[in-house]
Amino acid sequence: MNIQLTEKKEQIFAAALSMINDHGFHGSPMSKIAKEAKVAVGSIYHYFASKEDLIIELYWYCSDILKNKALSIIESNQAYEIRFRLLWKELVLFYLDRMEIFGFMEQFYSSPFYEGIRAHIFKQKSERNMLIHFMEEGVEEKLLRDLNGALLISTYLGVAVSLVKRCLYHKNRPTDEEINTLVDIIWNGVKK
Amino acid sequence: MNIQLTEKKEQIFAAALSMINDHGFHGSPMSKIAKEAKVAVGSIYHYFASKEDLIIELYWYCSDILKNKALSIIESNQAYEIRFRLLWKELVLFYLDRMEIFGFMEQFYSSPFYEGIRAHIFKQKSERNMLIHFMEEGVEEKLLRDLNGALLISTYLGVAVSLVKRCLYHKNRPTDEEINTLVDIIWNGVKK
Amino acid sequence: MNIQLTEKKEQIFAAALSMINDHGFHGSPMSKIAKEAKVAVGSIYHYFASKEDLIIELYWYCSDILKNKALSIIESNQAYEIRFRLLWKELVLFYLDRMEIFGFMEQFYSSPFYEGIRAHIFKQKSERNMLIHFMEEGVEEKLLRDLNGALLISTYLGVAVSLVKRCLYHKNRPTDEEINTLVDIIWNGVKK
Amino acid sequence: MNIQLTEKKEQIFAAALSMINDHGFHGSPMSKIAKEAKVAVGSIYHYFASKEDLIIELYWYCSDILKNKALSIIESNQAYEIRFRLLWKELVLFYLDRMEIFGFMEQFYSSPFYEGIRAHIFKQKSERNMLIHFMEEGVEEKLLRDLNGALLISTYLGVAVSLVKRCLYHKNRPTDEEINTLVDIIWNGVKK
DNA sequence: CATGAATGAGGATTCATTCAT
DNA sequence: GATGAATGAATCCTCATTCAT
16 A cells, blocks of 8 residues: 655645644745745646645655555564564654654644545544554554553553654653653553 | 623634534634624734734633643542542543534644643643643542653553544534443543 | 814814825725724714725815915915926925825825826816916916917926925925926926 | 746736736735736745835836936937937836836835845935936036036926826826926926 | 714735646 | 646725614
């Protein structure tokens, strides 16, 4: 399910990501995205049917990167708790390193665009569903409390998102110790 | 610090809240907000200098409601743990009951509007700062792990937001038991 | 034909004059004129039927002041040349001292408002017609070249207006000597 | 220093000129200018940043035409007095033939737009400065009275503008004889 | 008479999208 | 494929005017 990227498409994605992060969807006209991507407006319409289409494809693109990241850890050959902690840390570090992606996705999720494709996401092997599955694995192995995956994910992701958002606002970075402490809190909270 | 509301202003706020929730900032033209509020466009501009101003005042209005809610619990005469749990539950229930407020605030926080007033919020006796203070109280009383308030808040609020967002998306409601379980998870995670 | 002024009306005129001078007709909304005049908007509409009406009445008001000024000199008991020179100087000095009036009238004359009342002005004992008459008096007395009054006025007023405009732009004032020189030029040009 | 004109730009200029003449700046909405120019509103904004920008560029365009007109006479190989008279007549005739340009420029000069670029005009090789220079040439050659150029220009231009304005109002045209008489008056007034 | 809140038509401007080159 | 000029619907906002108090 990897998205094939021509060079132009990549430029457009990068420009859109940066622009949307700084100025929001509404503050990012196609003309400016085109200029930032050093591409003609018309060219964007060669690759994307509409602005909405561009944004949604951009979402899939980001989501894809995230999914691969997560998959490599989830499917690695380590003890559950190790993977549980590692995944969370890597997720946070990824977001911290790619703030544009984090910012974009947060905006996306609380935008009407999301509404249109939600059903699609829930059905699919999305990164979200992968994580729910990973939680359920922990429950089955009697390592996590007996709760439904969606609830566990609220905790797992909620704390991560909340932490990164705080850093985004304050323009700072958590120390390694802080990150470890937070995984600790989560693990202590959800472990059996 | 309560915001004074004329009847007209309240109509406008209600209309804006509902509209923005359904269609986002960009999908909520002043003309439609006016119509929904049964008010002339010009009248909105009598009360608010611009659309941006309306949105920011709406934020303060929501923030104020939230703050009062929180304050009444924080300052109540009960054991810390009771208040810790109650506050979290009430927060979640409030958001669940006033989804328009929750949805609006989430959009607001990940919009460029927020950028403009962030500094202002951090300095002020905002609901956020009240909660940080409440966390620090727990640390001082040796009831919570010795972490900085902002970090604790990431957990406390992150899980709540994440839960409510899930309900918003799925258009369902967590059971009381689920809510209790989540506070439990949080409390177990952060308690000393 | 003197316009009766209540105190309110005078405040409104003064405010309009100053405002229009600084920001033009279009940059002078009734609301701002009202504020500057320390009067409610509604009050302006008590005295004037519309904005256009206010502007046109303001024109008559200014024109009236000018006419009285001119009349007192034209009808004074002095030799024609003396009056010819004095009138010109006084006109220039009046405009220099009441730049708001000059600026307003210039704007008025090159605005569509003027179009609407031009016919009215030409028929009336306007300051313009008074001056034409004064020129014709000079021609009849064989003191001025035998030209039609309107043509003579073009010279007489054209130079005055041009001079004052230059001062308005440069925000300076002509010396007495300069003023005398210019009347001299005019007189030499038109005398028999 | 000629302004480059695409065909579209020229259509827009022509439409704006005519519209502004008939209805003033305020009575000339972009939408109507666009319609008159047979162009989409958006297209105007492709060429001009704003309405103000359009008006100011239109001013430069008119000023340029005038400057070239004047230059060709001033630099021609004829006696000073001949050029002095010819230039004045041609100026008047040009204005009479291109009333839209005259009307526009008069409105422009007594509008707030002018304020913004005045400094620019005074510094530049504007038609005004060219004329001042031409007057000074006459003074140096001892053909004109020893006055500063700006003062002489007040006379030279003031009478011309005043004459044309009269014709604009009365919708008539001066006879050749009348024009000659007026240059005569001016020349007699300012010659040594 | 005086006030100023309320109205809504109208104007400047933006921007997604198209299409001829 | 690529370009960017052209389009015009849609948006924000202004402001003359009205009218209830």
